[in-house]
Amino acid sequence: MAFDAPVFSSKDAVVCRGVGKTWAAGTRRAHEALRDIHLDVAPGEFVVFLGPSGCGKSTLLYLIAGLEDATDGVTWSFGDKVEVPSPERSLIFQETSLFPWLTVWENVSFGLSIRGASKAERRKVAEEALQRVGLKAALDKRPDELSGGMRQRVAVARALAMRPKVLLMDEPFAALDVQTRARMQDFLLDVWRDSGASVLFVTHHIDEAVALADRVVVFTSRPGRIKTIVPIDLPRPRNLFSREAEALRIQLTELLRDEVDRAFAEQEALSVTA
Amino acid sequence: MAVVTPPDYSRGAAAAGASRPAAVARLFATMAGEGVVAKIFWGCLSIGLFASLWELCWFFGWADPKLLPPPHIFLGSIADQGKFFNTATRWQVGKSMTDGPSAFESVMVTIGATTMRVFTGLSIASVLGVGVGVLIRYNALFDKLVLPTVTLLSPVSPIAWLPVAIFIFGIGNGPAIFMVVVALFFHMVLATVTQIDGVSPNLINVARTMGASKPQIYGRVIVPAILPGMLAVLRMNLFGAWMVVLIAESTGVGYGMGQVIMLARNTFNPSLVFFTIAVIGVLGFAFDWLLRQAQRRILYWLPDTKEKLRGL
Numbered sequence: 286m287a288f289d290a291p292v293f294s295s296k297d298a299v300v301c302r303g304v305g306k307t308w309a310a311g312t313r314r315a316h317e318a319l320r321d322i323h324l325d326v327a328p329g330e331f332v333v334f335l336g337p338s339g340c341g342k343s344t345l346l347y348l349i350a351g352l353e354d355a356t357d358g359v360t361w362s363f364g365d366k367v368e369v370p371s372p373e374r375s376l377i378f379q380e381t382s383l384f385p386w387l388t389v390w391e392n393v394s395f396g397l398s399i400r401g402a403s404k405a406e407r408r409k410v411a412e413e414a415l416q417r418v419g420l421k422a423a424l425d426k427r428p429d430e431l432s433g434g435m436r437q438r439v440a441v442a443r444a445l446a447m448r449p450k451v452l453l454m455d456e457p458f459a460a461l462d463v464q465t466r467a468r469m470q471d472f473l474l475d476v477w478r479d480s481g482a483s484v485l486f487v488t489h490h491i492d493e494a495v496a497l498a499d500r501v502v503v504f505t506s507r508p509g510r511i512k513t514i515v516p517i518d519l520p521r522p523r524n525l526f527s528r529e530a531e532a533l534r535i536q537l538t539e540l541l542r543d544e545v546d547r548a549f550a551e552q553e554a555l556s557v558t559a
Numbered sequence: 560m561a562v563v564t565p566p567d568y569s570r571g572a573a574a575a576g577a578s579r580p581a582a583v584a585r586l587f588a589t590m591a592g593e594g595v596v597a598k599i600f601w602g603c604l605s606i607g608l609f610a611s612l613w614e615l616c617w618f619f620g621w622a623d624p625k626l627l628p629p630p631h632i633f634l635g636s637i638a639d640q641g642k643f644f645n646t647a648t649r650w651q652v653g654k655s656m657t658d659g660p661s662a663f664e665s666v667m668v669t670i671g672a673t674t675m676r677v678f679t680g681l682s683i684a685s686v687l688g689v690g691v692g693v694l695i696r697y698n699a700l701f702d703k704l705v706l707p708t709v710t711l712l713s714p715v716s717p718i719a720w721l722p723v724a725i726f727i728f729g730i731g732n733g734p735a736i737f738m739v740v741v742a743l744f745f746h747m748v749l750a751t752v753t754q755i756d757g758v759s760p761n762l763i764n765v766a767r768t769m770g771a772s773k774p775q776i777y778g779r780v781i782v783p784a785i786l787p788g789m790l791a792v793l794r795m796n797l798f799g800a801w802m803v804v805l806i807a808e809s810t811g812v813g814y815g816m817g818q819v820i821m822l823a824r825n826t827f828n829p830s831l832v833f834f835t836i837a838v839i840g841v842l843g844f845a846f847d848w849l850l851r852q853a854q855r856r857i858l859y860w861l862p863d864t865k866e867k868l869r870g871l
Contacts (some may be wrong), residue, residue: 352764370768382761386783386860396769399779427860447769 290371291442298362298451298483299326299349305357305508306344317508318344322358324511326483328450333494334487335537336504337545339364342487345509346453349485350376363450372396374389375444381436383428383443390415390424391444417476434465438472445480452477454486458493470496474521495530496523503540506548512540581832626829633830633837638662639836644669644819670842673808673816676732677800677846680739684800685793687740688747695748696755709748710713717742717803721810738807743796750792754785787861790854797850801843 304322309315318341326332334342347353349360351370360367383392391398393414402410415421418438428436437457444452454473458466470493472531477484488494494501494517501515515537519529525548588598610630616622616631624632633640691709695702724734758775758781766780776786808817816835823831 295709350764350768352767368762370770372768374768376764376768378761378764380759380761382759384762384780384783386786395766399766399769399771399775429860443765534680 296363297325297520298328298330299324299363299485301325301345301349301358302356302360303358304345304348304360305342306348306353307356310356317350320357320508320510322509322511326451326485328483329481331477331484331486331497331499333498333501334485334504335489335494335501335541336509337493337506337548338489339548340504340506340544341509342504346376346455346485346487349451350374350453352376354423360429365536370445372447372454373449374448374451375449376455377437377440377455377457379443379459381428381433381440381488383436383439385428387428388424389420389426389428389439392428392439393446395443396447410446411442415439416444417445417479418442418472432465434461434469437461437469440478445476449480449482452480452484454484456487456489459488466493473497475542476481491534491541492525494537495519495533496525501537503537505546506544506551510545517542609856613726616749628833630833630837634797636830637834640828640831641666643822643831666838669815669819670838672732672814673804674842674846676735676804676808676815677739677797680733680736680804681743681793681797681800683736684740684743684747684796688744689789691744691749692751693777693782694754695775696781708753709745713745713749718806721806723838724807725810735804735807739800739803742803743799746799747792747796751785751789754788754792755781757788764792787858790850790858794847794850794854797846798843801839805839 301322301324304319304324305317306319307315307317322345333453334345336342344353348355349362349367350414351374354368362371367374383389383394385396390408390411391550393411394402397407397410412424415424418441420435420438420442423431423435423439428439431439440457458469473484474497484497486497498517501517503512503515504510505512515533517533519527519533523530577689582647599818613622613627614629614631617624617632622629634641639662644662645665691705695706695709707786719740720738721734724737724741728737761783762780763776766776771779804815805817805820809821810817816839819834819835822827823835
């Protein structure tokens with residue numbers, strides 16, 4: 286109740302106050318995934334969530350998307366309390382989440398068809414969105430005819446077609462090879478600059494965090510709390526081989542190493558007692 | 560001036576002897592492939608091998624032709640056996656064996672009747688089963704009220720329903736169709752529920768973030784997503800329906816393939832049994848083929864999954 290009154294500007298893209306999540310709360314299998322998250326994301330800001338696997342950073346993304354209910358705290362987006370999913374906050378997943386029975390353009394305009402838009406309008410929006418991700422030629426293909434990187438670009442186009450104010454990305458490039466991933470990062474930065482949306486991006490890759498973020502939110506191991514927030518004040522386009530970038534990578538590596546060590550120790554203790 | 564002409568492979572076997580090995584090689588290539596010709600060839604070879612093993616057993620005297628008549632015997636007496644298919648008018652008072660429809664007509668009427676029962680039953684069971692299955696996941700109260708009963712009745716053998724079918728529907732098409740429905744319905748419900756639970760949560764979440772309502776998510780995501788699995792279930796149930804309909808017909812109905820089998824049993828006519836089995840086999844095969852064609856049209860987006868096993 287303490288967080289009911291918004292103590293921030295309604296212009297903030299995402300505001301979390303005391304957000305916590307316990308899975309299977311009230312049962313014997315209950316486990317706490319997130320605890321006491323306070324976070325402010327400005328419009329147009331690129332924020333990366335970095336943490337050991339299983340630290341609840343994806344859970345936070347789902348809470349912000351409105352796909353799951355928080356057990357504690359409140360989240361606002363542009364002054365509105367987050368309670369249900371909204372097309373303003375598009376989520377992009379690690380694995381391909383395209384509908385295999387629809388063509389690329391039908392996938393991209395799926396959200397519009399939900400609203401009952403005409404076919405001509407849907408086709409036009411899909412063409413525009415695919416143009417922005419450089420895949421206009423793939424309009425009439427089916428998802429299984431595309432490579433992994435192309436599929437993720439279609440997923441980005443589908444999110445953009447909804448004109449979101451916040452793009453939520455759950456390790457979207459994790460399944461891609463290293464070269465494709467680097468190209469996709471450049472591509473994402475272009476899309477982000479054009480769209481003006483805020484991006485919340487989950488990863489456990491330090492290189493990716495330094496390449497993309499305005500700010501890196503470092504999570505502790507379970508239950509996930511915000512350990513620290515590291516601003517990445519490198520000018521864009523970034524030289525990732527610069528001394529400053531290297532220093533940031535080392536700093537983030539050290540922050541993360543403690544947490545990974547702790548997570549390992551906990552897992553070992555669990556396996557002994559089990 | 561010597562002109563060397565390359566062999567014209569396009570003329571195939573009609574060309575000179577030099578191209579004959581090439582034609583043979585091409586023939587082998589065709590048979591090793593996946594074309595229609597190759598499929599028919601391997602299908603005939605498979606059945607031919609089975610039949611010749613049987614014929615061999617008969618030839619060496621291991622298989623008594625009175626008990627296990629080989630194909631050339633039971634297929635050779637088709638004309639004679641056909642008249643036994645006229646089970647409907649056979650026992651009527653004042654009718655001789657030669658009255659009523661001809662042997663060929665009798666076989667066709669019997670096949671038609673049994674096929675109609677299979678398809679009516681299968682259609683009713685599919686619509687009801689998928690409908691109830693979707694409703695179970697759609698509505699939590701319906702789930703709690705219905706799923707335990709469905710699970711309880713699911714393991715009951717269709718044989719146990721036979722008296723019920725006759726109590727309720729008497730004799731005729733009713734009990735046979737009822738038997739097919741009751742044998743398939745509960746499995747279809749459980750299969751539908753399992754398929755829905757297996758839908759990728761990502762697909763559902765994508766639709767949710769785009770503002771899809773619950774009916775929209777069911778209609779536009781869950782139903783297409785479970786379609787491949789449901790058609791596979793339907794194919795299995797097609798065979799199930801053919802099995803059950805014979806049981807139903809053998810006791811509850813005046814005519815049909817099941818009646819012919821019972822007649823063959825009662826008159827000690829193994830040739831008729833094997834002839835009927837062959838007819839059922841051909842019918843089942845044909846309808847399975849039709850269903851697979853339909854499946855390929857409906858599931859246009861699925862890649863050929865056989866490919867991944869071919870290299871092993």
